[in-house]
Amino acid sequence: MDTPTTPAHSPEPALDVRGLSLTYTLRTGPVHAVRGIDLTVPRGEILGFLGPNGAGKTSTLRMLTTLLRPTGGTARVAGHDLLTQPAAVRSRIGYVGQAGGLDPSCGVREELVTQARLHRMPASEARRRADELAGDLGLTDLMGRPVAALSGGQRRRLEIALGLVHRPQVLFLDEPTTGLDPAGRADVWELVRRIRRDHGTTVFLTTHYLDEADALADRIVVVDGGRTVAEGSPEELKRTHGHGPGATLQDAFLAVTGRAPRHAPLAV
Incomplete structure (x- = not known):
């Protein structure tokens, strides 16, 4: 596993989250999507953020990327207050969502240059x-191509490149390999490792592929019902919750949530 690179001048963690909460008010009553999440993520760490459907993962991610305003708690992201300095937070993070945001009619170079100009x-x-x-990111030979001509793995590399244009301190990846074939997944895995290794970028990764979290994450936080239910390195979770030698991360996940992950693991 790569060794995190922590800038000497930045002792403050990349994310410092205390009691982060989100409650929706519906006609039928309040819905507590997130119920007091605490997180401390050192700079240069790859954090796997896991949970079954409806656990609060997406709501937490959207709050930390300023897309949703928390209804409770505090957070500092890349050294800035989430509630009082959202513009400063946005300028220091990269976000690659599940759906992506590429224009099929644009060229690869045009997408990258336009994103840089927007910054x-x-x-x-x-x-x-x-x-x-x-x-x-291995896109040089693709710069003259239209986005519509790219494979799924190539598109994902371009989407990650767009998230890195402004050299963010924290990169949020929301299920980055969903829908990719094994070769495309392996390509993204190596890319994530290289981003951290070469630039010391903190990576906040949500995924339903437990083999992906096992392979990439220095530390894993499992949430369910809007709360943290387990935390530790992949090996710690397997040892503590996996019930015996040879336990897998899927065994540990099932033990702490009572539910299997949405996707079965794929070998890469």
Whole structure:
């Protein structure tokens, strides 16, 4: 496993979350989607954030990326207060959602340069950053292609590149390999490892593939019913909750949630 790179000048954790909560008010009454999540994520860590459907994963992710306003608790993300400094948080994070946001009619280079310009880079710097990311993420030979001509794995690499254009301190990946074949998943796995290894980027990863969390995450937080129900390294969770030698992360997940993951593990 790669060793996290922690900037010496930044002792504050990448995420410091205390009592984060979200309650919706419906005609039928309140719905407590998230019930007081606590998280401390050191800089340079890959955190796997797991849970069954309806556990509160997506709501937590959307709060931490400023897409939803919490109804309770506090959080500091990349050194800035989530509630009082949302613009500062947004400028320091990257977010790659499940659905992506690519325009099939655009070219790969155009997508990268446009994203850089949206982050207020001068045109010349935007072009340099596009070429730099293309080299880092294996997109150089694809720069002249339209997005519509890319494979699923190539599109995912481009989406991750867009999330990295402004050199974020924290990268949020929401189920980054869903729908990819084994080769595409392996490609994304290596990319995530390289992002952390080469740049010290903190990665917050949600996934339903437990083999993915086992392979990538330094530490895993499992949530259910809007609360944290288990936390530790993959090996710690297997040892503590897996009930015997040879236990898998799926065994531990089933033990703490009472439910199987949505997707069966795939070998990569």
